[in-house]
Amino acid sequence: MPTQKLTDRTLATGVTFDDLIHIVITGDTTDDPAGSSYKATIGQVMDTISASTIMILGNGIGSTERCSNSNSAYDDYSTVSGGRCNTSFNLYGTVGGGRCNTSIGGCSTVSGGYLNITTGDTSYIGGGRGNTTNGSCSTIGGGSFNTTFCKNSTISGGLANTVSNCYSTISGGYSNVEESVYSTISGGRQNTSLGPCSVISGGFCNTLLGISSVISGGFCNTNSGYYPSTIGGGGFNTIDTSFGYNTISGGYHNTISGINTSLTSIFGGSCNFIYNDSPGSSILGGTQNIINSGSTSVINGGGSNIIENTSTSSIGGGNQNTIISADHSPIGGGRFNTIIGTIYSTISGGYCNTLDNTSHSGVLGGSGNSVSNQCSFVIGNGISTDRDNTTFVNCLSIMNLQDGLSGLPSGSVYYCSADSNRLYYVP
Numbered sequence: 551m552p553t554q555k556l557t558d559r560t561l562a563t564g565v566t567f568d569d570l571i572h573i574v575i576t577g578d579t580t581d582d583p584a585g586s587s588y589k590a591t592i593g594q595v596m597d598t599i600s601a602s603t604i605m606i607l608g609n610g611i612g613s614t615e616r617c618s619n620s621n622s623a624y625d626d627y628s629t630v631s632g633g634r635c636n637t638s639f640n641l642y643g644t645v646g647g648g649r650c651n652t653s654i655g656g657c658s659t660v661s662g663g664y665l666n667i668t669t670g671d672t673s674y675i676g677g678g679r680g681n682t683t684n685g686s687c688s689t690i691g692g693g694s695f696n697t698t699f700c701k702n703s704t705i706s707g708g709l710a711n712t713v714s715n716c717y718s719t720i721s722g723g724y725s726n727v728e729e730s731v732y733s734t735i736s737g738g739r740q741n742t743s744l745g746p747c748s749v750i751s752g753g754f755c756n757t758l759l760g761i762s763s764v765i766s767g768g769f770c771n772t773n774s775g776y777y778p779s780t781i782g783g784g785g786f787n788t789i790d791t792s793f794g795y796n797t798i799s800g801g802y803h804n805t806i807s808g809i810n811t812s813l814t815s816i817f818g819g820s821c822n823f824i825y826n827d828s829p830g831s832s833i834l835g836g837t838q839n840i841i842n843s844g845s846t847s848v849i850n851g852g853g854s855n856i857i858e859n860t861s862t863s864s865i866g867g868g869n870q871n872t873i874i875s876a877d878h879s880p881i882g883g884g885r886f887n888t889i890i891g892t893i894y895s896t897i898s899g900g901y902c903n904t905l906d907n908t909s910h911s912g913v914l915g916g917s918g919n920s921v922s923n924q925c926s927f928v929i930g931n932g933i934s935t936d937r938d939n940t941t942f943v944n945c946l947s948i949m950n951l952q953d954g955l956s957g958l959p960s961g962s963v964y965y966c967s968a969d970s971n972r973l974y975y976v977p
Contacts, residue, residue, distance in 0.1 A: 567592050613638075621645070628653070633662065643668075648677070655686065663692070670701065678707070685716070693722070703728075708737070718743075723752070733758070738767070745773075753783070760789070768800070775806070784818075793829075801835075814841075819851070831857075836867070844873075852883070863889075868899070879905070884915070895921075903928075911935075 562569070568591050576585040608615040608623030608630070615623040621630040621637070628638035632647035643653035648662035658668035663677035673683040678692040685700040693707035703713040708722035714729045723737035730746045738752035748758045753767040759774040768783035777794030781787050784800035793812035798804050801818040808826030816822050819835040825842040833839050836851035844857040852867040861877040868883035876889040884899040891907040900915040911921045916931040926935040930944035952964045955976065962976040 565592065608638075610641075636660070640671075651675075655683070658683070666690075670698075673698075681705075688713075696720075711735075726750075741765075748773075756781075760794075762794075763789075771798075779806075787816075804833075822849075839865075847873075855881075871897075876905070887913075 570589045570591060573588055573590045574585040575588060578586040580586045608628060610624055610626040610628055612627040613623035615621045615630040616632050619634040623630045623638045625640050627641060628643045630636045630638050630645045633649055635650045636645040636648065638645050638653040640654055640656040642657040644659045645651050645653050646661040649664045651660040651663060652667045653660050654667065654669045655671040655673050657671055658673045660666045660668055660675045661677055664679045666675045666678065666681045668675055668683045670683050670686040670688050672686055673688045675681050675683060676691045678694050680695040681690040682697045683690055685698050685703055687702045688698040689704045690696050690698060691706040694709050696705040696708065696711045698705060699714045700716040702717045704719045705711050705713055706721045709724045711720045711723065711726045713720055715731045717731050718728045718733045720726050720728050720735045721737055724739040726735045726738065727742045728735050729744050732747045733743045735741050735743055735750045736752055739754045741750045741753060741756045743750055743758040745758045745760045745763055747762040749764045750756050750758055751766045754769040756765045757772045758765055760779055761776045762778045763773045763775050764778060764780040765771050765773050766782045769785045771781045771787045773779055773781050773789045775789040775791055775794060775796045779789050779794055779796040781789060782799040784802055786803045787798045787801065788805045789796050789798060790807040791811045793810060795813045796806045797815040798806060799817045802820040804816045804822045806814050806816060806824045810827045810829060811824060813830045814824045814828055815832040816824060817834045820837045822833045822839045824831055824833060827843040828841050828845055830846040831841045831844050833841060833849045834851055836853050838854045839849045840856045841847055841849060842858045844860045846862045847857045847860055848864040849855050849857060850866050852869050854870045855865045856872045857863055857865060859875045860873050863873050863876055863878060864880040865871050865873065866882045869885045871881045871884065871887045873879060873881060873889045876892040879889045879892050879895045881887050881889060882898040884901055886902045887897045887900065889895060889897060889905045892905050893909045895905050895908055895910060896912045897903050897905060898914050901917040903913040903919045905911060905913065906922045908921055908924055910925045912927050913919045913921060914929045918932040919928040920934040921928055923935040924938040926938060927941040928935065933942045935942055952958060953967050955964055958964055958976050960976050963973060965971050965973050
């Protein structure tokens with residue numbers, strides 16, 4: 551037979567494993583340093599190749615699967631490129647590797663891992679174990695036993711996290727549950743978000759129920775506030791109101807609750823409460839302080855202080871001080887001081903002092919004082935007022951009193967050294 555190029559030969563048909571091909575064994579230098587020529591059957595050549603390294607046609611048109619590892623590509627243009635016991639059931643589905651992974655949704659991908667399942671279209675699982683996407687366009691980056699149930703949802707990793715609504719995200723952590731739209735849990739453990747457009751940054755056993763609200767961390771906090779209400783941290787703190795812009799910065803067992811409670815704040819401490827109809831009010835710290843129906847009022851700290859049915863009043867600190875139905879009437883501090891039914895009055899401090907049903911009056915300090923007259927003031931101890939427009943004292947010491955009448959206006963007091971130091975009044 552004349553010399554003929556291989557490319558010019560007739561294409562064989564009906565090739566079997568017993569047909570011969572020409573091979574060069576490079577390790578045999580008998581015929582030539584580059585190797586020696588031999589014949590071999592196609593079956594011999596195939597026996598030297600690991601079946602698991604061969605990509606073969608799957609059951610669908612244009613589908614491919616890794617051979618002999620129990621991998622299956624069932625639908626058109628689907629792929630199982632590696633691993634073992636992996637299955638792609640739908641159009642354009644892909645399993646990259648791993649073991650016992652399943653791509654059920656169209657155009658969905660499982661990159662690897664073990665026992666992962668994508669059932670939503672155009673969904674993705676990056677790896678991990680026992681993860682499931684049930685919504686379209688959803689993603690699980692990794693971790694274990696994480697589940698998405700709705701479209702456009704994401705779990706980045708962690709363990710046993712669940713997203714049940716659309717456009718929401720869990721970044722990681724353990725046993726977190728996201729059940730509302732456009733919401734995020736960044737991490738932590740056993741946190742639950744039920745409010746749309748809300749964020750839990752971390753912590754333990756926190757629950758979000760309000761709209762556009764935040765829990766930054768801490769444990770066992772509950773936020774049912776609206777537009778954006780925030781719990782910064784701490785434990786067992788609660789915002790339970792249908793009005794917005796409320797804040798608990800931290801502390802323990804603090805509560806903002808009730809109707810028309812907006813723009814309120816508790817900055818820390820423990821067991822502090824802001825209740826009904828108290829917009830714009832704040833408790834800065836301390837323990838067991840209460841503002842109930844006290845709009846734009848403030849308790850700076852201390853313990854067991856109460857502001858009730860009052861507007862724009864404050865308690866600076868101390869213990870067991872009370873303001874009831876007394877607008878614009880502060881208590882500076884002390885203990886057991888009470889202002890009831892007054893306006894524009896004040897108790898600066900002291901102990902067991904009372905302002906009752908008066909206006910423009912005050913107690914400077916001391917103890918056991920009582921003011922019930924208008925524009926009256928007490929400086930001392932154990933004094934009860936009995937007339938308006940009067941200042942009451944126990945003892946009065948006047949320092950640097952002027953000697954003589956010269957230059958004094960009407961209503962002034964002076965003494966006269968030339969008249970045995972007697973006191974005089976300028977009419």
